[in-house]
Amino acid sequence: MYIYADNAATTKMSRAAIEKMTPYLAECYGNPSALYSLGQRAKDALEESRETVARLIGAEPREIVFTSGGSESDNQAIRSAAEAGAKKGKRHIVSDAIEHHAVLHTLKRLEREGFEVTLVPVTPEGIVEPDVVRAAIREDTCLVTVMTANNEIGTIQPVKEIGKICRARGVLFHTDAVQAVGHIPLSVGELGVDLLSASAHKFHGPKGVGFLYAKRGTPLANLIEGGAQERGRRAGTENVAGIVAMAAALEEAVAGIERNAKRLIPLRDRLIAGLSKIPHGALNGDPVRRLPSNVNFCFEGIEGESLLLLLDDRGIAASSGSACTSGSLDPSHVLLAIGRPHGVAHGSLRLSLGEDATEEQIDYMIEATSDVVSYLRGFSPVWHDLADRKAEFVL
Numbered sequence: 189m190y191i192y193a194d195n196a197a198t199t200k201m202s203r204a205a206i207e208k209m210t211p212y213l214a215e216c217y218g219n220p221s222a223l224y225s226l227g228q229r230a231k232d233a234l235e236e237s238r239e240t241v242a243r244l245i246g247a248e249p250r251e252i253v254f255t256s257g258g259s260e261s262d263n264q265a266i267r268s269a270a271e272a273g274a275k276k277g278k279r280h281i282v283s284d285a286i287e288h289h290a291v292l293h294t295l296k297r298l299e300r301e302g303f304e305v306t307l308v309p310v311t312p313e314g315i316v317e318p319d320v321v322r323a324a325i326r327e328d329t330c331l332v333t334v335m336t337a338n339n340e341i342g343t344i345q346p347v348k349e350i351g352k353i354c355r356a357r358g359v360l361f362h363t364d365a366v367q368a369v370g371h372i373p374l375s376v377g378e379l380g381v382d383l384l385s386a387s388a389h390k391f392h393g394p395k396g397v398g399f400l401y402a403k404r405g406t407p408l409a410n411l412i413e414g415g416a417q418e419r420g421r422r423a424g425t426e427n428v429a430g431i432v433a434m435a436a437a438l439e440e441a442v443a444g445i446e447r448n449a450k451r452l453i454p455l456r457d458r459l460i461a462g463l464s465k466i467p468h469g470a471l472n473g474d475p476v477r478r479l480p481s482n483v484n485f486c487f488e489g490i491e492g493e494s495l496l497l498l499l500d501d502r503g504i505a506a507s508s509g510s511a512c513t514s515g516s517l518d519p520s521h522v523l524l525a526i527g528r529p530h531g532v533a534h535g536s537l538r539l540s541l542g543e544d545a546t547e548e549q550i551d552y553m554i555e556a557t558s559d560v561v562s563y564l565r566g567f568s569p570v571w572h573d574l575a576d577r578k579a580e581f582v583l
Contacts (some may be wrong), residue, residue: 190503191549196339196367196540201433202392206439208565209394221417228429235348237435239519241399244442245377245384253400253408253418254431258366259290261385261400262424264411265362266294266333266397268381270303272360272407273330279303282324282332284316285525288339288364292521295333313474314343314526322353331360336379340522340538341473342482344372351380358482360406360512366398370441370478372449385398388430391439395431401423415555416429436482442499448543452480462554468574471581472523486528488583489571490564492533498563499537502556508536531570532582 190198212233218226220234235249240430242249255261266281273279283295285307295305308320316334323484337344347363353390354361362383368374370391376384384408386397402408402421414423437530460471460483468488487495492508508520519533530534540555573579 189549189552190505191545191553192505192547193539193541193553194505194507195542196342196390196479196538197355198389198395199392199542200435201389201394202440202550205393205437207435208436208540209429212429212432216428221415221429221569224348231555233432234426234428237338239433240439241436244438245364245369245386245401246377247401248404250419251376251401251404253402253421254426255398255400255422256396257389257497258364258385258387259399260362260411261387262288262290262362263294264400264408265383265385265402266291266298266331267411268402268407269333269362270298271330271409274303278328280326281305281320281327282308282329282359284308284310284334285341286310286314286316286338286522287333287335288366291335291364294405297469310525312527313477314338314341314472315474315477316350318344318349318353319345321350322357325353325357329359330393331362333362333364334366335480336374336472337372338364338385338522339367341484342352342367342478342540343473344368344477344479347379347381352504354382355380367479370438371445371481371551373445376401376403388437390436391437393434394430397434399434407582432456444543447536449480452541452543452545455541456480456483457545457551458547459539459553462550463557466558468581468583469561472526472528473492479540483539483541485537486523486532487537488581489568489574491562492534492536494564495535495537495557495560498560499556502560503505504553504556507538507540509564529582 215227218230220231238249239250242252299305306324308324310316334350336347351361360382363381364385366387369386382403384401389395408421412423463485469485472484519530523533574581
């Protein structure tokens with residue numbers, strides 16, 4: 189049995205997306221900026237896709253900018269808000285400690301450029317509390333950026349409530365919705381956001397394409413200079429094939445949100461219940477306010493890397509956190525932020541389910557994880573110290 193349980197890292201392209209994409213690779217391959225008919229056919233497909241994406245998130249087509257993915261969208265949103273704020277003498281930004289590195293690293297760079305950043309703490313369940321954000325906003329705050337759902341522990345943030353606070357204070361609000369778009373109901377109007385980032389490969393579209401929603405009137409600065417594509421907001425010939433595939437994938441994903449959640453949540457909870465029986469392990473993130481597909485655990489006395497390799501031998505593709513930091517030896521900043529000690533954070537496991545998950549697969553993952561954890565603990569000096577009471581258990 190082979191189980192792909194790393195859908196938070198990337199998803200398999202849907203058949204609808206592939207079928208939509210193919211003609212724009214082999215037949216309608218024109219440059220959408222060209223005036224001849226082949227180019228104009230590509231232009232029509234581009235604008236039709238823009239209308240589709242806008243409709244599915246409750247936006248206007250002119251508010252959608254096509255990008256290379258979530259990281260670029262995050263960078264453009266944050267740097268645009270910072271640049272606009274600086275012109276008004278506002279150089280303070282509020283975010284939180286569990287954001288994706290596309291956000292955190294951009295904020296670090298802005299700090300080097302003279303901006304001040306406040307990272308508010310989260311609860312032990314990984315929730316950003318609106319009152320904490322309210323207290324952090326100052327007269328010189330130009331931006332608040334809080335993700336819709338966490339990529340590692342799956343917690344869904346109270347973005348709507350934070351959006352109300354930002355509107356009342358006249359502060360731009362950005363949300364990294366890369367893990368949320370296509371998986372939970374989402375409307376930019378209801379959320380009250382000015383800027384929103386998304387990436388196609390998280391909802392069964394292709395890699396290398398995404399979009400940035402920028403509310404009409406929100407200032408947007410270029411990251412990439414060159415031509416006048418995307419109304420002059422993002423230079424470079426548009427990835428028409430990727431964009432039309434993204435629109436098709438998003439339409440299919442949004443149509444299936446309710447059905448998929450109804451099916452996945454019981455499977456997710458079955459997996460959580462089974463893994464909870466492993467001694468000295470703990471669920472990371474809120475047990476209810478989390479993505480339908482996300483399960484994240486820490487197991488004391490083991491290393492996550494060994495756990496992943498042995499699970500792979502058992503036919504299970506999983507991760508220990510963000511795919512963007514898989515080469516790092518440091519423990520997850522998200523797990524540290526919710527209070528997990530370094531040693532415990534190293535023994536983490538993220539299983540993110542696909543829509544085709546089955547009870548048989550869930551039970552196999554529970555059995556395999558339990559076996560591998562027991563095996564690793566059998567020769568772990570850390571575990572033996574804990575078992576012999578030479579050290580204290582945390583979990």
